[in-house]
Amino acid sequence: MFTSQEIIETINMVKQSNLDIRTITVGINLFDCSSDIPQRFIDNMRKKIIKYAGNLKNVANEIEDMFGLPIVNRRVALTPISLLTFSYSYEDLIEVALAIDEIAKELEVDLIGGYSAAVHKSYDENTKKFISSIPDALASTDRLCSSVDVGTTRAGINLDVIAHLGFIIKDIAQKTKDKDSFGCARFVVFANAPDDNPFMAGAFHGTGEGDSAINVGISGPGVVKRALEEKKYASIDEIYETIKKMAFKITRAGQLVLQYASKKLQIPAGIVDLSLAPTPKVGDSIAEILEEIGLEKVGGYGTTFALALLNDAVKKGGAMAATFTGGLSGAFIPVSEDSGMVRAVEAGTLSLEKLEAMTSVCSVGLDMIVVPGDVEAEVISAMIADEIAIGVYNNKTTAVRVIPAYGKKEGDEVNFGGLLGRSKVMSVNRSSPKRLIERGGRVPPPIISLRN
Amino acid sequence: MRAIITVVGKDKVGIIAAISSLLAQNNVNILDISQTIMQGFFTMIMLVDLQDCKLKFSELKDLLIKRGREIGVDVNMQHEDLFNSINRI
Numbered sequence: 001m002f003t004s005q006e007i008i009e010t011i012n013m014v015k016q017s018n019l020d021i022r023t024i025t026v027g028i029n030l031f032d033c034s035s036d037i038p039q040r041f042i043d044n045m046r047k048k049i050i051k052y053a054g055n056l057k058n059v060a061n062e063i064e065d066m067f068g069l070p071i072v073n074r075r076v077a078l079t080p081i082s083l084l085t086f087s088y089s090y091e092d093l094i095e096v097a098l099a100i101d102e103i104a105k106e107l108e109v110d111l112i113g114g115y116s117a118a119v120h121k122s123y124d125e126n127t128k129k130f131i132s133s134i135p136d137a138l139a140s141t142d143r144l145c146s147s148v149d150v151g152t153t154r155a156g157i158n159l160d161v162i163a164h165l166g167f168i169i170k171d172i173a174q175k176t177k178d179k180d181s182f183g184c185a186r187f188v189v190f191a192n193a194p195d196d197n198p199f200m201a202g203a204f205h206g207t208g209e210g211d212s213a214i215n216v217g218i219s220g221p222g223v224v225k226r227a228l229e230e231k232k233y234a235s236i237d238e239i240y241e242t243i244k245k246m247a248f249k250i251t252r253a254g255q256l257v258l259q260y261a262s263k264k265l266q267i268p269a270g271i272v273d274l275s276l277a278p279t280p281k282v283g284d285s286i287a288e289i290l291e292e293i294g295l296e297k298v299g300g301y302g303t304t305f306a307l308a309l310l311n312d313a314v315k316k317g318g319a320m321a322a323t324f325t326g327g328l329s330g331a332f333i334p335v336s337e338d339s340g341m342v343r344a345v346e347a348g349t350l351s352l353e354k355l356e357a358m359t360s361v362c363s364v365g366l367d368m369i370v371v372p373g374d375v376e377a378e379v380i381s382a383m384i385a386d387e388i389a390i391g392v393y394n395n396k397t398t399a400v401r402v403i404p405a406y407g408k409k410e411g412d413e414v415n416f417g418g419l420l421g422r423s424k425v426m427s428v429n430r431s432s433p434k435r436l437i438e439r440g441g442r443v444p445p446p447i448i449s450l451r452n
Numbered sequence: 453m454r455a456i457i458t459v460v461g462k463d464k465v466g467i468i469a470a471i472s473s474l475l476a477q478n479n480v481n482i483l484d485i486s487q488t489i490m491q492g493f494f495t496m497i498m499l500v501d502l503q504d505c506k507l508k509f510s511e512l513k514d515l516l517i518k519r520g521r522e523i524g525v526d527v528n529m530q531h532e533d534l535f536n537s538i539n540r541i
Contacts, residue, residue, distance in 0.1 A: 001484045002456070006539045007497050008490070011458055011528060013538075065510040068530040249538045256537040 011068075017222035018284040019250065020070040021257050022277045024060050025198035026053045026267060027205035027213045030079040030114075038092040041084065042099040049076060049103050052212045052267060057108045059264045063257055071257070072219065072279065072419065076104065077203035078114030082130040090133055097137035097144055104143040111186075113203035115146040118193070121155045121442070131161070134168055138183040139175035145201035151191040151388040153395045157443040162388065165189055166381030166437065170404055173373060177406035180414040184403040185368065189384050191391030191398045196271050197327040199364075202399060213270030214262050215327060218254035218318075220246075221276045222284045224310075228292040239293055240313045247274065247317030255322045273327030274318030275363060276310070278338035280421035286310075286331050287340025298340060299350030307331060308361035328397055330363025336416065336423035337368050345424050352383075352426055360390050365398035370414050370423045373406040375430070380404060382433035393446050453502045454483070454532040455509075457516065461525025463494035470523050471496070471516065478512060479504040494525070499532070 013019040033044035053076045060071045078100070085093055097115055104112040115137055117127050134146050148165065151157035169184055176183030188201040195206020198215035205213070224246045231242055254272040262269035278285045286307075287298040293306040311330040319325055333355065335341045344350035352369065359365040365387045371380075384400045391398030405414050408425050415422040459471055468487065475482060475498075484499040505512060513529045520527030 001486075001499055002535050002539060004486060004488065004490075004495070004497055007456060007458065007535060008495070010535050010538050011530075015528075062510075065513060066531040067534040068528060069534065252537040253534065256533055260533075 013223050013249070014068055014070075017220070017226045018279070018281055019220045019223045019253065020072050021254060022217040022219040022275070023073040023075050023198050024056065024071060024257065024261050025075040025077050025203055025215045025217065026056055026265070027077045027196070027209055027215060027270065028052050028079070029205055029209060029211045030084055034084045036087050038088055038095060042096060046099065046103055050107065052265070053107055053109060055265060059261055062264070063260055067256070069253060069257065073110040074108070075198065075200060075203060076109050076112045077198070077205045078112065079205050079207070080116040080118065081114055082117035082127055083207070085130065086126045090129060093130060093133040094136050094140060097133070097141055101141035101144045109143065111143050111145050111200045113145040113147070113200050114205060115144050116148065116204045118149040119158055119161045120149050120152045121158065123158055123160050128164070131164060131168060134187065135171040135175050135183070138172050138186050145186045145203065147188045147190055147193065147202040147204065149190045149193040150384070151392045153192060153392050154445055154449045156445040157191070157385070157388055157392055159385065159437070159443060160440045162381050162384050163437045163440055165384060166377035166379070169380050169402065170377045173404045173406045180408070180416060181373070181403050181405045182416055185401065185416060185420050188399050188401045189388070191388040192396060194327055194397060198273050199275070199277065199328055201401060210268060212267045214258060214265065214267050215270040215273065216254045216258040216261070217273040217275055217277065217327065218250050219275070219277045219279065219284070220250040221278050221286050221289055223250055224276060225283070225285075225289045225292050228289065236309070240309055243310060243313035244317035247314040248321045251318035251321035269324070271324045271326035272318070272322035274315055274322065274325050274329040275327070275332060276314055277332045278334065279419060280337055280339055282339050285338045285340035286333055287338050287344055291340065297347055297349040298344040299354045303354060304357050304361060307333070307358050311361055311363060328363045332364055332367065333358055333362050334368035334401070335426070336370060336421040337419060338421070342421065342423050345426060352428060356386060359387060359398055360394065363397070365391070366400045366402060368401055368403070368420065368423070370403045370405050370408070370425050371428045372410050372425055373404050373408050375404050375428050376432065376434070378432060378434040378437045379428060379430060381437045385437070395448055455500055455502055455529050456532055456535055457498040457500055457527065457529045459496040459520065459525050459527050460493055461520070463489060464524070467494060467523060467525055468496065470519055471527065474515060474519050475500060478507055478515070480512070
């Protein structure tokens with residue numbers, strides 16, 4: 001039998017500290033669905049997604065009931081669609097996007113990822129056509145998510161595609177302007193994208209993966225914050241230790257869900273993504289953890305330091321709790337999804353520049369950042385280039401999910417609702433990087449790529 | 453399958469009876485029970501065996517929550533594995 005203290009603590013983790021599982025994501029390999037006839041591909045794809053994810057919603061609900069752990073999202077990640085649609089016309093590509101979205105709705109899957117391409121090295125005409133279709137694909141769907149990998153430590157950085165993506169993101173913003181440019185929240189640009197990431201918008205089923213896999217993304221910043229609240233006067237090593245222990249407990253819950261879902265759906269267990277991911281709920285915020293570590297407001301000096309130790313302690317605690325770990329493991333710092341981050345932006349203590357510095361030690365990058373709608377495409381491209389450089393030269397994953405909200409000015413507010421939250425439009429350094437971006441070409445990989 | 457049931461609320465006569473009779477009616481065996489007053493709240497923790505229970509997990513849980521509401525306490529039931537996973541290596 002457990003001690004009363006253990007039981008009460010576990011129940012409080014869920015009831016008061018918002019411990020939840022962010023997502024169960026079923027990854028599905030679509031290579032055997034390919035066909036040069038688009039309709040045939042769509043039919044094959046539909047059958048296969050239903051085969052693997054048809055019961056996802058029920059199983060997730062059952063897990064919620066059994067363990068009393070809320071599961072915030074049910075998701076599906078597909079083989080990057082660009083790999084299966086080389087010969088397709090623009091119209092065919094949009095048909096595929098619509099079909100995927102329809103399947104997601106039919107299965108009551110919250111988000112479906114994989115309208116993706118990897119162009120860290122080559123940027124051929126077919127992939128260019130695919131990337132050009134992303135704005136229309138996102139504007140005509142609700143649940144489809146898209147990503148593009150533009151650099152890796154092994155291959156270098158593709159500046160041609162980064163230059164193009166500035167315009168693509170502006171185009172998505174314009175085409176979804178009636179929803180505060182919400183389409184941009186379903187699109188992310190990556191460096192060193194992992195194959196087994198359960199988090200959107202960047203989830204896809206990588207080419208090295210099997211026929212199917214379940215990946216679980218955990219959440220639980222509230223649990224860590226509450227534990228730190230009891231350590232008001234502790235030294236920093238004790239804070240680190242406390243975070244590590246809580247990360248262990250949170251990840252154990254994730255591992256349990258992974259095993260259970262794997263058994264029920266008869267799909268091999270993939271990874272647990274050891275992550276602290278916020279939700280817009282108060283008390284479920286990474287910013288609040290950083291403040292609990294000792295900052296007056298997130299964004300002040302000391303923020304990068306606090307985030308670095310948080311990120312590392314989460315990985316160390318979680319690594320022992322799960323058999324296979326992967327994805328983006330670490331701490332997420334999206335702005336609009338985190339009530340504490342939004343407050344810091346409103347108070348003027350958190351700038352884009354500080355966020356960029358923070359991304360050198362977090363698990364992703366510039367995430368869910370709303371900027372004025374009239375920012376030049378080249379400025380967005382340059383923002384991407386900076387972030388990708390941090391990833392490529394430091395051998396880590398980084399990403400950019402930026403929303404140039406159409407028609408909005410600095411200080412205006414946008415509201416996406418649900419998990420994606422709300423935010424003030426942030427101020428942007430507008431000095432023009434046009435000449436740099438227009439150079440195009442490819443940056444050679446850094447010297448650390450020559451490791452063998 | 454075993455589960456942990458917790459009951460938290462303002463102390464009064466008949467809480468244990470109300471919950472345990474509902475369990476008995478549904479063939480749920482109580483394996484362990486502890487009860488205390490924590491921070492002024494009545495707190496009861498039960499380890500139960502659901503092997504002979506005919507109801508689905510969620511149905512029994514709903515019945516317990518409903519009965520709890522009738523007598524003014526919060527009832528919760530979770531699979532034992534959650535506590536095992538989080539608290540035992």
